Structures are given as structure tokens and as C-alpha cells.
Amino acid sequence: MSFARVRAVAGKELTVLWSSPVPYVVGALFQAVLAALFVDQLHAREQAVVQPLFPLAGFLLLLTVPIITMRSFAEEARTGTLDLLQAAPVPPSPLVAGKWLAGWLTTLAMLLPTGVLVVIVRWLGHPDRGPVIAGYVGLALLAATLTGVGVLASSLTSSQPVAAMVAVFGLLLLWFSNIGSGTLNAGDVLAHFSLSERLRSFAGGAIDTSDVGFLVAAVVVTLAVTALVVDSRRLR
Amino acid sequence: MISATALTRRFGGREVVRDVSFSVAPGEVVGFLGPNGAGKTTTMRMLLGLLRPSGGEGRIDGRVGYLPEAFTAYDAVSVRSYLRFMCRMKGVSIGDVDRAMELAGVGKLGRRPFGRLSKGQRQRVGLAQALLGRPGAYVLDEATIGLDPRQVVDARGLIRSLADDDRAAVLVSTHLLAEASAVCDRVVVIAAGRVVAEERPGAAGDLEARFLRLVGEAELT
Numbered sequence: 001m002s003f004a005r006v007r008a009v010a011g012k013e014l015t016v017l018w019s020s021p022v023p024y025v026v027g028a029l030f031q032a033v034l035a036a037l038f039v040d041q042l043h044a045r046e047q048a049v050v051q052p053l054f055p056l057a058g059f060l061l062l063l064t065v066p067i068i069t070m071r072s073f074a075e076e077a078r079t080g081t082l083d084l085l086q087a088a089p090v091p092p093s094p095l096v097a098g099k100w101l102a103g104w105l106t107t108l109a110m111l112l113p114t115g116v117l118v119v120i121v122r123w124l125g126h127p128d129r130g131p132v133i134a135g136y137v138g139l140a141l142l143a144a145t146l147t148g149v150g151v152l153a154s155s156l157t158s159s160q161p162v163a164a165m166v167a168v169f170g171l172l173l174l175w176f177s178n179i180g181s182g183t184l185n186a187g188d189v190l191a192h193f194s195l196s197e198r199l200r201s202f203a204g205g206a207i208d209t210s211d212v213g214f215l216v217a218a219v220v221v222t223l224a225v226t227a228l229v230v231d232s233r234r235l236r
Numbered sequence: 237m238i239s240a241t242a243l244t245r246r247f248g249g250r251e252v253v254r255d256v257s258f259s260v261a262p263g264e265v266v267g268f269l270g271p272n273g274a275g276k277t278t279t280m281r282m283l284l285g286l287l288r289p290s291g292g293e294g295r296i297d298g299r300v301g302y303l304p305e306a307f308t309a310y311d312a313v314s315v316r317s318y319l320r321f322m323c324r325m326k327g328v329s330i331g332d333v334d335r336a337m338e339l340a341g342v343g344k345l346g347r348r349p350f351g352r353l354s355k356g357q358r359q360r361v362g363l364a365q366a367l368l369g370r371p372g373a374y375v376l377d378e379a380t381i382g383l384d385p386r387q388v389v390d391a392r393g394l395i396r397s398l399a400d401d402d403r404a405a406v407l408v409s410t411h412l413l414a415e416a417s418a419v420c421d422r423v424v425v426i427a428a429g430r431v432v433a434e435e436r437p438g439a440a441g442d443l444e445a446r447f448l449r450l451v452g453e454a455e456l457t
Contacts, residue, residue: 008324019312030431077307084365087284087302088326234286 002094011097017106027110030064040115048125054135056204058142059108066167068106069150070160077158092230096223103147111139130141131205138202140216148222150162155229237407238373242292245278253278256431258424260405268409275429276409280375294305305377307362311351311427315342315361328369332406340392353421374406392419425450
């Protein structure tokens with residue numbers, strides 16, 4: 001896979017994405033809702049702790065990342081620009097990797113302002129640095145996985161709203177699969193795939209290699225499947 | 237060299253392209269004519285590897301410059317940035333951007349975002365991206381659509397020069413019989429999914445009369 005192509009695709013995607021209102025509007029709403037929910041948690045706990053920030057941010061990312069990624073392949077398929085790239089011919093892997101990278105970087109940029117909330121908590125109390133670092137590592141890895149699922153959903157359709165809905169509901173299933181595990185009497189099998197359980201360890205201050213491995217593997221699998229879908233769309 | 241050998245494509249049970257065979261040699265411009273829905277675009281997509289043939293084979297030797305009928309790019313990206321992006325996608329030198337822009341007549345539009353171009357300007361950007369890397373073959377679907385008369389004359393001259401000067405194989409789909417008559421060495425006429433004639437175009441008036449007769453006969457059968 002040519003890294004120059006990946007970088008070119010990511011650069012183009014970032015230009016297109018950041019020249020639209022989507023990241024600004026979605027980012028602003030994300031910060032506002034996250035701040036409101038986090039302050040409410042601090043009031044309820046009457047403690048200056050950072051830990052509640054991460055599951056709240058993680059859950060809100062489930063709803064926002066699909067909006068960032070929905071246009072990645074769906075719009076190119078709808079307008080026909082994907083045909084030009086495939087006739088060039090550009091193999092699917094740099095397209096998929098570039099689009100994923102742009103979506104991930106955009107999501108990380110959206111997470112940056114949440115640092116203000118951490119600074120406020122540090123001003124109010126003296127939270128440990130470890131859980132803050134682990135929590136952000138967890139959020140960054142979760143964002144990578146969510147972006148992978150979002151790009152995959154976008155490759156399945158030429159409709160952006162459909163892509164966003166498929167990704168949101170798919171991610172909700174993954175987030176809550178630990179609950180389904182008990183209800184369906186499926187033991188630990190479904191809980192193993194639960195994104196909320198994976199993030200919980202990070203928020204507790206532990207960077208567990210199995211959690212890191214799971215989230216990285218999820219990115220690799222979603223991108224590999226996306227590449228197969230994009231190639232199969234070409235040769236229908 | 238561009239070649240179609242018994243290309244066939246079915247959608248569901250319906251055969252939209254049937255046993256289409258023709259070739260375009262280096263240094264030759266071949267017009268691909270046919271009424272709407274005749275199977276021109278489907279055939280071109282199979283040649284480009286964008287659609288799997290149900291039967292037969294399409295082949296293009298070397299790199300291909302492709303201009304789709306409804307060309308579009310990214311509204312927020314400037315013309316020069318877009319062409320540099322396409323160079324990287326095609327794996328050709330970005331030093332070729334200036335040459336392609338000059339040839340396609342968009343030399344002064346480099347900094348303008350694609351979304352702020354007129355229809356004719358967009359079409360010329362499409363032509364510029366097809367020219368990148370001096371491919372040995374071109375597939376141009378309605379290359380002059382949306383251009384003003386002066387630009388049409390320039391574009392026809394450019395298409396002719398690709399074959400004459402660069403020795404490229406050029407396949408041009410068009411609805412304009414005068415264009416086929418002016419630019420093409422040969423025309424392939426397709427109607428109801430099959431090739432009904434392959435010949436030298438002759439004068440525009442003769443071609444028009446013959447085209448209408450061929451299409452009429454094909455649709456009756």
C-alpha cells in the first residue's frame with residue numbers, strides 16, 4: 001500500500017470535511033452536551049474526579065462519529081468520483097486507509113477541547129494523572145474503532161443518512177452487548193465485544209493489552225472488510 | 237490499444253449489451269455512437285473495469301485517461317489541488333499538472349474551488365484530469381458536453397492531437413454526429429445493446445441519415 005496515496009486521500013478528505021459545517025456543528029454540540037452531563041456527574045458525586053468523563057464522551061462519540069464518517073464513501077459513490085479513482089486505477093486499501101485516517105484525526109480534534117474539563121477538575125481537586133492518561137488513550141482507540149465502523153457503513157450505501165443510521169445502530173449494539181449477554185444467557189461471549197466494557201478499564205486507569213489488542217484488531221477488521229466491499233462494488 | 241471482444245452484460249435477466257466487439261488502435265480516434273440506453277456507457281464501464289462483464293472480455297493496454305459523462309470533483313478543493321491529488325492517485329508526476337491545465341484551457345483557474353466553476357469549466361477540468369500522465373488510451377464519454385462553440389472546436393482539436401501527436405488510442409462516445417464526422421477515423425454504432433455498424437464516418441449529413449436508418453432497423457428487430 002502506497003503511503004503517499006494514503007496521505008493524499010487523507011489530505012483531500014480533511015479539506016472536504018473541514019470546509020463543510022459538519023465538524024464544527026457536531027463538535028460544538030458534542031462539547032456542550034458532554035460538559036452538561038459531566039458537570040451533573042460531578043454534582044452528584046460531590047467529588048472532583050475525571051473518571052465519569054470517559055464513558056460519557058465514549059457514548060457521545062457513538063452518535064457523532066457516524067456523522068463525521070457518513071459521507072466518506074457514500075458521497076463519492078453517489079456523485080461518481082469513486083469511479084474515476086477506481087478507473088485510475090487506485091486499489092481500495094489506500095482509499096479506505098486515507099478516509100479512515102481523516103475521520104479519526106477529525107474525531108481526535110473534536111476530543112481536544114474536552115481537556116478544558118480536565119483542567120477545571122484539576123483546579124477543583126487533585127485527580128490522579130494515571131486515569132486521565134489511560135482514559136484518553138482509551139478514547140483515542142475507541143474513536144479509531146468507531147471511525148472504522150463508520151467508514152464501513154458508508155461503503156455499504158450511496159445514501160449518507162442510511163450510512164449514519166447503520167453505523168449508529170451497529171455501534172449501539174456493540175456498546176450494549178454486555179447487557180444482551182446476560183439477557184440472552186450467552187455467557188461472556190457478547191460481553192467480550194462490548195465497547196463500554198473495554199472503555200471502562202481505561203477509565204479506571206488501566207491500559208490492558210487485551211483491550212488495546214481488541215480495539216486495534218477491530219480497526220484492522222473493519223478496514224479490511226471495507227476494502228472488500230469497495231472492491232466488490234467496483235466489480236458488480 | 238483498446239479492445240472489446242464479445243462483451244456481454246446482463247442486468248437481472250435482461251441483456252443490455254450483447255456480443256460487442258471492436259478495437260481502437262494507437263493513433264486512432266473511434267466514435268462510439270448510439271441512442272440513449274443503447275449500451276454505450278455500460279460497454280465503456282466494462283472496458284474500464286468498473287463493471288464485470290457477463291461474458292467476453294474488455295482490455296485497455298497501459299494507463300487510461302477517463303472522462304465520465306457527468307464529470308464532477310470536490311466542491312471545496314481548488315482545481316490545481318484536485319489535479320495534484322489525481323496525479324498522486326494515478327501515480328504520475330505532479331509536474332504534469334501545468335501541461336494538462338494549459339491543454340484543457342483551465343490554466344487560469346488553478347486556485348478556484350471546483351464548486352465555483354461553470355459547467356463548461358468543470359468539463360474542461362475533467363478533460364485535464366484525463367490528460368494527466370499522458371496515457372496511451374482515452375475513454376471520453378461526451379467530452380464536449382457543456383462547452384461553448386469555441387471550446388468545442390478547441391476540444392475536438394485536442395482529441396485529434398492525442399491520436400495524431402501522442403499516438404494514443406481514443407474512444408469517444410458522443411451524440412453529436414457532426415463531432416464524430418469531424419474528429420473520428422471510424423465510428424462504431426451500437427443500438428439495442430449490439431454493434432450494428434463499424435465504418436468510416438463520412439460527411440455529417442450522410443452519417444446522420446445512415447445512423448437513423450441503422451438505429452431504426454436495430455430497434456425494429
